[in-house]
Amino acid sequence: xxxxxxxxxxxxxxxxxxxxxxxxxxxxxxxxxxxxxxxxxxxxxxxxxxxxxxxxxxxxxxxxxxxxxxxxxxxxxxxxxxxxxxxxxxxxxxxxxxxxxxxxxxxxxxxxxxxxxxxxxxxxxxxxxxxxxxxxxxxxxxxxxxxxxxxxxxxxxxxxxxxxxxxxxxxxxxxxxxxxxxxxxxxxxxxxxxxxxxxxxxxxxxxxxxxxxxxxxxxxxxxxxxxxxxxxxxxxxxxxxxxxxxxxxxxxxxxxxxxxxxxxxxxxxxxxxxxxxxxxxxxxxxxxxxxxxxxxxxxxxxxxxxxxxxxxxxxxxxxxxxxxxxxxxxxxxxxxxx
Ligand code: SAM
Ligand code: SF4
Numbered sequence: 001x002x003x004x005x006x007x008x009x010x011x012x013x014x015x016x017x018x019x020x021x022x023x024x025x026x027x028x029x030x031x032x033x034x035x036x037x038x039x040x041x042x043x044x045x046x047x048x049x050x051x052x053x054x055x056x057x058x059x060x061x062x063x064x065x066x067x068x069x070x071x072x073x074x075x076x077x078x079x080x081x082x083x084x085x086x087x088x089x090x091x092x093x094x095x096x097x098x099x100x101x102x103x104x105x106x107x108x109x110x111x112x113x114x115x116x117x118x119x120x121x122x123x124x125x126x127x128x129x130x131x132x133x134x135x136x137x138x139x140x141x142x143x144x145x146x147x148x149x150x151x152x153x154x155x156x157x158x159x160x161x162x163x164x165x166x167x168x169x170x171x172x173x174x175x176x177x178x179x180x181x182x183x184x185x186x187x188x189x190x191x192x193x194x195x196x197x198x199x200x201x202x203x204x205x206x207x208x209x210x211x212x213x214x215x216x217x218x219x220x221x222x223x224x225x226x227x228x229x230x231x232x233x234x235x236x237x238x239x240x241x242x243x244x245x246x247x248x249x250x251x252x253x254x255x256x257x258x259x260x261x262x263x264x265x266x267x268x269x270x271x272x273x274x275x276x277x278x279x280x281x282x283x284x285x286x287x288x289x290x291x292x293x294x295x296x297x298x299x300x301x302x303x304x305x306x307x308x309x310x311x312x313x314x315x316x317x318x319x320x321x322x323x324x325x326x327x328x329x330x331x332x333x334x335x336x337x338x
Contacts, residue, residue, distance in 0.1 A: 015071045015272070015309070017282075017316040024075055025271040026068050029337025030092065031055050031081040032276050036110050037146035038134075040173055040208050040215070041332050045146065046081070053293065055276045058092050060296040062099065064274055067305045069101035073272075078107040078126075079337040081276065084117070090124045097125025106130065108171065108338070112149060114156025118163040128167040129160050130198075135178045136185035144178075161193060168195040169256075173202050176217040183225070190253030198243050198256040203285075204322060207331045219259035226255060242268070266319030273336055280309065281336055282316040285328035289336075290315075 015023035032055075037045040056064070065076065076096060083089060084107075097105055106128035107121065114131060121129070133153055135141050142148040160168045172186075190197050201219045204212040223244075231246035234254065242265060245256040259265065266283075273281040278296055279289030290312050295305040320328070330336060 015068075015073060015313060018314045019316075019318055021269055021316070022072075023270055023272050023313075024073055025077070026065070026073050026075070027077045027079055027271055027273045027337050028061070028065065029080050029274065029276040030061070030078055030083040030086050030089065032334055033085050034080065034082040034110070034334055035085055035112060035147075036082065038110075038132075038173075039144055040175070040202060040211060041338075042334050043208075043211075046334070053277045055086075056278050056293075056296065058088055058095065060278060060293070061092060062095055063296045063299065063302070063305070064278070064292060065096055065102065066099050067302055067309060068272075068274075069099050070302070070306060071309065072101070074101055074103045076102060076105045077337075078105065080108075081334045081337075082110050082112070083107060084109050084113050090117075090120055093121060093126055094124040104128070106167075108132070110145070111153035111156040112147070115152055115159045118156065118159040118165075122163040122165055127165060128169075129165050130169045130171050131157050131160065132171045132173075133157070134173050134175065135182050136189060137178075137182060140178060140182075157193070157195070161195065170195060170197045172197060172199050174199045174217050174219065174222065175202055175215045177215060179217050179221060186255070187251070190255060191251050193253045196243075196245055196254040196256050198245075198258055200258045201261050203260055203327075203333070204325065205327045205330050205332045219257045219262065222255075222257050226257075231255065260320070261322060269319075275336055280312060282312065283320055283328065284333070284336060284338070285320040285322060285326070285330050286317065288329045 034042055034046045037043060093105060096102060104127050105125055107126050108130040111131040131153065134144055138150045141150040157168060186197055199219065199222050202212060202216045226246045231248045234245045234247055243256040243258045245254045247254050275281060275289060278293035279291050281289040292305060292308060295301045295308060
């Protein structure tokens with residue numbers, strides 16, 4: 001079976017949009033809150049907005065995921081904001097891993113608690129972890145995130161490798177200021193570690209337009225540098241994410257590139273998003289999302305919830321419009337779950 005074919009929905013319905021794309025993967029934002037202040041995301045730190053509904057409770061989250069699982073969705077990513085600022089993060093993970101049909105749980109974190117918690121999260125059911133590190137220069141890291149904690153985060157990556165996750169990846173936003181100076185540090189980092197360092201093209205959001213103008217840099221720069229140094233692109237499994245990974249015999253780790261500005265990026269989209277306040281987003285750069293919250297209040301609302309999700313699918317657009325300078329309704333990625 002191709003990986004993008006759901007293993008069989010319990011409902012008989014399938015999550016499919018108007019372009020024949022099927023959806024097996026939900027990125028679930030557990031919170032908008034974050035303790036870091038990354039310059040490209042929340043440069044002023046998390047600011048609580050008055051008048052917004054509260055974060056989904058753990059019960060609302062299970063009901064939502066159970067409905068998606070009945071529609072054949074089997075992979076989850078827990079993200080945010082910083083998902084691990086939730087005091088019930090471990091408990092939520094454990095319960096989500098028990099939902100029938102959920103076969104894989106990944107998380108994305110800034111890594112600030114990873115060194116202490118990697119084993120606990122692995123044991124609770126997290127299969128794969130992505131840690132965000134944009135630079136290996138401690139001073140640049142502190143200035144970028146607002147926290148002088150690079151050593152802790154790197155220790156967290158090593159703790160994750162020890163804890164036996166299926167995969168450990170580093171997410172690294174490609175910024176013009178960092179792109180040249182840090183290359184040798186990154187090569188040393190991946191030389192001995194069995195992980196994938198993923199560069200992500202810096203995406204424009206409604207709050208970072210000026211910074212994006214200054215700092216955006218095309219992924220081709222990384223690709224050309226890798227090819228010139230003898231790194232080879234690895235074949236991608238059908239249904240794998242949009243990253244292209246490169247390998248080199250002298251390095252244990254791989255270096256990958258996620259290039260959302262490249263043509264065709266959205267063609268194989270297999271993911272949906274649920275915000276921490278219960279809105280379904282069909283695209284990272286789409287509309288304000290569809291509110292599911294009123295249908296997450298009781299166990300006996302599942303059929304209605306499933307019908308609402310299925311009915312939304314034809315509304316998914318063919319692709320984002322980042323290349324036209326249109327970031328949809330997205331102020332920053334912490335608002336939806338990047
Ligand atoms: N707080 C967690 C973290 O930083 O890993 C999870 C949420 S964060 C929004 C998810 C990922 O999105 C991080 O790897 C972050 O670097 C990336 N990100 C945030 N804003 C971005 C942007 N404008 N363009 C590209 N990647 C971005
Ligand atoms: Fe927080 Fe992650 Fe955004 Fe950085 S990228 S401010 S760690 S949510």
